[in-house]
Amino acid sequence: MIKATQALQDVNTQYGVYYVFGNHDKALYRPDSRDFTGDDLVAELEKNGVIVLQDESILLDDRFYIVGRQDASEEFDFGRSRAAIADLINPLDHSKYIIVLDHQPRDYAAEAKAGADLVLSGHTHGGQMIPLKQLINWFSIGQNDRIYGLEQRDNTNFVVTSGISDWAIQFKTGTKSEFVIVDVKEH
Structure with a gap:
């Protein structure tokens, strides 16, 4: 997850990179199924300059x-x-x-x-x-x-x-x- 979010910071766009959750995202990003949560994902995305819209x-x-x-x-x-x-x-x-x-x-x-x-x-x-x-x-x-x-x-x-x-x-x-x-x- 960290490598994927880091790759997004390298996308060269005039207006930025935007993210919306899909149907598998939050349900799969729970501590019992992954080693990170949906909140962890949002934090990593934002740390790498991705704007999360909910x-x-x-x-x-x-x-x-x-x-x-x-x-x-x-x-x-x-x-x-x-x-x-x-x-x-x-x-x-x-x-x-x-x-x-x-x-x-x-x-x-x-x-x-x-x-x-x-x-x-x-x-x-x-x-x-x-x-x-x-x-x-x-x-x-x-x-x-x-x-x-x-x-x-x-x-x-x-x-x-x-x-x-x-x-x-x-x-x-x-x-x-x-x-x-x-x-x-x-x-």
């Missing part, structure tokens, strides 16, 4: 916001609620671009209605395995609005990446590992 937003360069959501698993794994996206976005200046980081792609209608311009998600690993990806797509198994790719609803663009890693099963079939770079340009 149901909060930050205004950058007086031009755009990054809104980081608590993961939806907060409700299922811990019995805690996360803020409604409207409560996070409504107070913001909507003349500025609003980027939302939401690990699970499962709140598209509310995020579009609230006025997000861009929502970035992961979680699905692109379906990870054949035939899982096809079954999820065909039968709408699960709660995700999208398994992979780009979609636009109203004025909101949604991107779901398959990510670079796997899940409990240590390989992927039918999808690729990827590192996504998104360039947002002003009109």
Whole structure:
């Protein structure tokens, strides 16, 4: 964990590096399952210049916001609620671009209605395995609005990446590992 967080401090960006928790993060980072806690992870990230957003937003360069959501698993794994996206976005200046980081792609209608311009998600690993990806797509198994790719609803663009890693099963079939770079340009 320490080496991974140290590597993030070397990422060269104009506006910094931002982090939101995923569904495996807090549940797995307990003393009984790892040698560090979620609080230890946050401390290491922040020590290395990474900004952790948990149901909060930050205004950058007086031009755009990054809104980081608590993961939806907060409700299922811990019995805690996360803020409604409207409560996070409504107070913001909507003349500025609003980027939302939401690990699970499962709140598209509310995020579009609230006025997000861009929502970035992961979680699905692109379906990870054949035939899982096809079954999820065909039968709408699960709660995700999208398994992979780009979609636009109203004025909101949604991107779901398959990510670079796997899940409990240590390989992927039918999808690729990827590192996504998104360039947002002003009109």
